[in-house]
Amino acid sequence: MLYDLVIKNTVYVNLFTHEMYPAQIAVQNGRIAHVTQPGEAELTGKQEYDAKNKFAVPGLIDTHLHIESSMMTPRHFAKALAPRGTTTVCADPHEIANVMGLEGIQYMLQATENLPLRVLILAPSCVPSVPEVETCREPFGGKEIEWILEQPRIAGLGEVMDYPGVVADTPRMQEVLCAGRKAGVFIQGHAPDLTGEELSRYLAAGCESDHETHRVEEALEKLRAGMVLEVRHASNCYDLERLLPLLLRLDCLENITFCTDDTEPGDLVEHGHLDEMIRIAVKGGMDPIDAIKVATVNAARLIRLRDRGSLRPGNLADLLLVSDLHDFRPDEVFLGGELIARGGSMVWEDKEEKLTYPNTMLLKTPIRPEDFQVPAHGTSVKLHTIAYNDGDKFVTSLETCEFPVENDCACIGNQADFSLFAVFERHGRSGSRALAPVHGLGLVAGAVATTISHDCHNLFVAGRDPQEMYLAASTLAATGGGIVCVEQGRVVFQLELPLAGLMCDEPPQVMAQKLEQLKKVLSRFGLPGHTPHMLLSSFALAVIPAVRLTDRGLLDTIRQEMIPLYAD
Numbered sequence: 025m026l027y028d029l030v031i032k033n034t035v036y037v038n039l040f041t042h043e044m045y046p047a048q049i050a051v052q053n054g055r056i057a058h059v060t061q062p063g064e065a066e067l068t069g070k071q072e073y074d075a076k077n078k079f080a081v082p083g084l085i086d087t088h089l090h091i092e093s094s095m096m097t098p099r100h101f102a103k104a105l106a107p108r109g110t111t112t113v114c115a116d117p118h119e120i121a122n123v124m125g126l127e128g129i130q131y132m133l134q135a136t137e138n139l140p141l142r143v144l145i146l147a148p149s150c151v152p153s154v155p156e157v158e159t160c161r162e163p164f165g166g167k168e169i170e171w172i173l174e175q176p177r178i179a180g181l182g183e184v185m186d187y188p189g190v191v192a193d194t195p196r197m198q199e200v201l202c203a204g205r206k207a208g209v210f211i212q213g214h215a216p217d218l219t220g221e222e223l224s225r226y227l228a229a230g231c232e233s234d235h236e237t238h239r240v241e242e243a244l245e246k247l248r249a250g251m252v253l254e255v256r257h258a259s260n261c262y263d264l265e266r267l268l269p270l271l272l273r274l275d276c277l278e279n280i281t282f283c284t285d286d287t288e289p290g291d292l293v294e295h296g297h298l299d300e301m302i303r304i305a306v307k308g309g310m311d312p313i314d315a316i317k318v319a320t321v322n323a324a325r326l327i328r329l330r331d332r333g334s335l336r337p338g339n340l341a342d343l344l345l346v347s348d349l350h351d352f353r354p355d356e357v358f359l360g361g362e363l364i365a366r367g368g369s370m371v372w373e374d375k376e377e378k379l380t381y382p383n384t385m386l387l388k389t390p391i392r393p394e395d396f397q398v399p400a401h402g403t404s405v406k407l408h409t410i411a412y413n414d415g416d417k418f419v420t421s422l423e424t425c426e427f428p429v430e431n432d433c434a435c436i437g438n439q440a441d442f443s444l445f446a447v448f449e450r451h452g453r454s455g456s457r458a459l460a461p462v463h464g465l466g467l468v469a470g471a472v473a474t475t476i477s478h479d480c481h482n483l484f485v486a487g488r489d490p491q492e493m494y495l496a497a498s499t500l501a502a503t504g505g506g507i508v509c510v511e512q513g514r515v516v517f518q519l520e521l522p523l524a525g526l527m528c529d530e531p532p533q534v535m536a537q538k539l540e541q542l543k544k545v546l547s548r549f550g551l552p553g554h555t556p557h558m559l560l561s562s563f564a565l566a567v568i569p570a571v572r573l574t575d576r577g578l579l580d581t582i583r584q585e586m587i588p589l590y591a592d
Contacts, residue, residue, distance in 0.1 A: 028052050029361050030069030034080035034345065039317045039334055049080060051341040054360035059335055073363070075345050078355060081316050082334050083111025083342030084298040085323035086283055087254050088183065088212060088235050091132070091143075092119035092526045093286035093558075095476070095519075096535055097379070098132065102141035104289065104532040106372065107365040108297040109354035111142060111342040114327055116182035116212070118148035122480045123384050123451065123524040125151075125162025129172055136177070140364040140372040142342070144327070146182035146212060147172040149200050153185045153479040154566045154584055158574035160480045161384075161451040166199030173207045179327050180210030183235070185479070185567045187215045188584055190229050191222045197229075205230050210327050212254075217569070219245050227251060233326060235283050238263055240270045247279060252326055257301045258285040260558040264301055268308040277314055281323045288555060289535035302352040312349035381523045385475070385505055386452030387483070391497045396446055396490035398434040398459060398589070400427075405434050406591040408578055410445065410571050412464040417552055417559055420571045422580070423463055424591045436461045437488030443467040446493060447564055448483040449575040450475065450505075450525075458577045460589060462486075468550035470516075471496045475505035475525030476557075478565040482575045486560065507557065509545045517545045 029051040036047035036059060048067045050057040060067065091101050091113075105113070115136070120128035129145070136143035151164040162168075172178060181204035184190060189197040204211045213231035215223065219242060227249060235254035237243045238261075243253060255271070257264040264282070271280060282301045296303075298319050305315040324333025332340045341361035344354040357365040364372040398407065404426050411423040425442070427434040436442050443465055448457045471487025473496035483500065487493035487510075496510040499518070505525020509517040519538055521528050530538075539557065546556035553559055564574055571587070572579050578587035 027057055027067060027069040029071045029073065029341075030067045031073045031075050031080065031345075033077050034075040035077055036335070037079050037081045037313060037316065037349070039082070039313065039321050042313055044079070047080070049335065049343065051361035054341055056335050056337050056339050056341050058337055078345040078347050079349055080335065081344050081346060082320040082332065083344060083357070083359070084109050084319045085327070085329070085333060086110055086113040086298055087233070087281045087323050087326055088283035089113055089115055089285055089287070090117070090119055091115050092117065092524070094289055094292070094535075095521060095527055095539070096289060096532065097523060097527050097529050098135040098143065099139060099374070100529065100531050100535075102139040102143070103370050103374070104292040105297050106140040106357055106359070107354070107368045107370060108292070108299045109344045109357055110297045110299075111357070111359055112144065112329070112332060113141065114144045114146055114179050116146040116148060118151055118182055118479060119481060119526055120524045121148045121151045121164065122160040123526065124382075126168060126171070128524065129175070133175060133177065140359055140370065142359070144177055144179035145175075146180050147178055147204075148182045149204070150183070150185040150479070152566070154189070155196055157576055157579050157584060157586065158480045158564075158566050159449045159451060159454050159456060159482065159576065161453070164200075165196055166203050169200050169203040173203060173209065178209075179329075180204070180212060183212045183214035184231050185214040187218055187226055190231065191225050201230050213251070214567070217242065223249055223251075233281075235285060238266065240267060243267050243270055244274075247274065247276060250279070252279045252281065254281045254283040256283050256285050257304065259288045259291045259555045260286060260553070264304055265308065268305060268310070272309050277318055278322065280318050281326050282319045286558060288539055288558065289532045290539055293532050293536045299352050299354060306350050306352065312352070315352075316349070379529055381504065383504055384524050385450055385501060385503065387448060387450055387501055388452060388455030391448060391494065391501055393490065393494045395448075395457060396444065396459065396485070396493045398436065398461070399432060400429045400434045401432060402429055404428055407434060407461050407589055408587050408591050409461045409463050410573065410578070412462070412466075414464065417465070418562060419569055422571045422587065425461060425463060427461070434461075437490070441466070443486060443488045444490070444493065445563060445573045446485040446497070447477070447573055447575045448497070450483045454575070456575045458573055458575055460573045460578050466550040466552055470509060470511040470545070470549040472507065472509045472546065472549065472560065473497045473500040474507045474560060475500065475521065476507065476561045477563070478561050480564070480574070481525060482564065484560075484564050486563065507542060509542070509549070511545070511549070517542055
């Protein structure tokens with residue numbers, strides 16, 4: 025038979041038998057037609073490609089990520105991933121859905137067509153992440169989820185973040201999960217620190233996996249319960265290194281996949297994507313074939329993808345040629361039998377399009393200087409305060425702190441290691457806004473305003489000086505969204521993100537340079553870590569323990585109850 029394409033001189037990595045042997049791979053109509061076994065005759069094709077004795081493996085599959093977190097449009101995001109060997113991703117667009125509602129889902133479906141990356145969409149299960157305590161553009165219930173699940177390329181129900189609502193059988197989560205179960209699709213979990221009977225209730229409700237497991241003991245309990253761990257290596261979270269010794273000791277890799285969740289452009293350009301996870305796993309002691317299997321066969325099985333994940337005849341011809349399985353770096357990447365990347369660079373022909381975006385900065389009332397003042401009387405006032413732990417800036421607790429009062433306002437930012445958070449609803453709905461003191465963040469100077477504020481992405485401001493906070497917020501409000509930094513009374517950095525205040529149409533290398541500038545500014549301000557901007561985006565996240573600030577006010581995220589600003 026004359027095939028469309030024959031890739032010759034490969035060393036076939038057989039993920040079914042754990043063998044490696046010389047083979048030829050035939051492609052017909054974009055799918056694997058035949059892989060020769062030892063002793064078979066030569067194949068012929070209309071096109072023939074010499075693999076030069078490189079290893080042939082399936083394209084990699086990321087089971088959980090957010091394209092919006094890259095701050096790039098899907099087209100540029102795809103161009104960052106494809107040379108790294110990722111050929112399929114399951115993207116949860118709950119970021120843009122919180123800002124644009126169902127219109128955001130439609131945009132993501134349209135924008136992810138005809139890319140050098142197969143993008144499957146997960147229906148966002150938590151828009152907003154927790155109802156009644158934060159404001160998004162258009163809350164999703166059972167009807168909205170049912171509509172999304174009927175659209176093309178929808179692979180399942182996205183991370184179920186409202187795990188307290190699942191455990192408590194709240195009507196909203198019952199509706200959402202019922203829609204997922206009725207459709208028979210994959211239901212992705214999000215269950216940090218969930219153990220015991222509550223974990224069992226979460227699994228019994230249909231949630232199948234978790235990517236929020238950081239602790240070894242927690243990972244062991246979840247694996248024993250039959251949960252799939254989507255082990256994460258993100259720009260702001262390195263669970264793979266932490267959990268790898270346990271996974272190797274248990275030898276239970278069937279219930280493991282790899283995911284990257286939130287990865288910034290700089291890390292994609294410099295370090296890679298799932299290919300980096302394979303290198304880390306192998307360096308840590310995992311067999312290279314097992315590591316590849318986790319990122320392919322296991323991932324496809326979890327998402328119920330029967331047409332990829334291996335080079336079985338009939339599957340999509342998404343495959344990689346790799347020179348070294350231990351230092352895993354794809355030399356060539358084929359998508360549907362078409363060569364799309366070689367030597368770490370795209371060869372896929374990009375058709376540039378001029379894009380326009382709707383305005384999503386819909387503040388009901390203008391931002392005022394007094395919005396950054398806490399009214400108070402007398403000589404001092406006691407306020408409930410968000411407190412950060414020195415060892416973990418993602419985890420908070422509640423403190424009661426006493427502040428001096430001057431000119432009928434609490435003096436907060438001029439106290440040692442205290443700063444202010446402010447959140448403004450920007451979706452044209454309630455017009456709500458909130459302010460709270462913060463202790464232990466480490467902010468020593470400057471103010472920053474951003475519309476990247478998980479998960480509702482309202483306008484968030486952090487700073488010490490109310491005037492600088494006002495300048496940052498009002499400057500950002502005049503744009504379609506993004507990030508603005510103010511230092512010593514002037515704007516020192518601005519990144520415009522016109523698409524939902526989350527993304528822009530810039531290539532990975534350009535975004536990497538801009539974010540490097542931003543990181544230097546935020547580090548100078550005192551925000552810690554390799555990715556201080558990603559830390560900043562979590563300060564209003566209503567599903568991270570234990571106290572956050574949303575547009576509705578201070579929130580106890582464990583009890584899902586609002587906390588009054590003024591303490592008794």
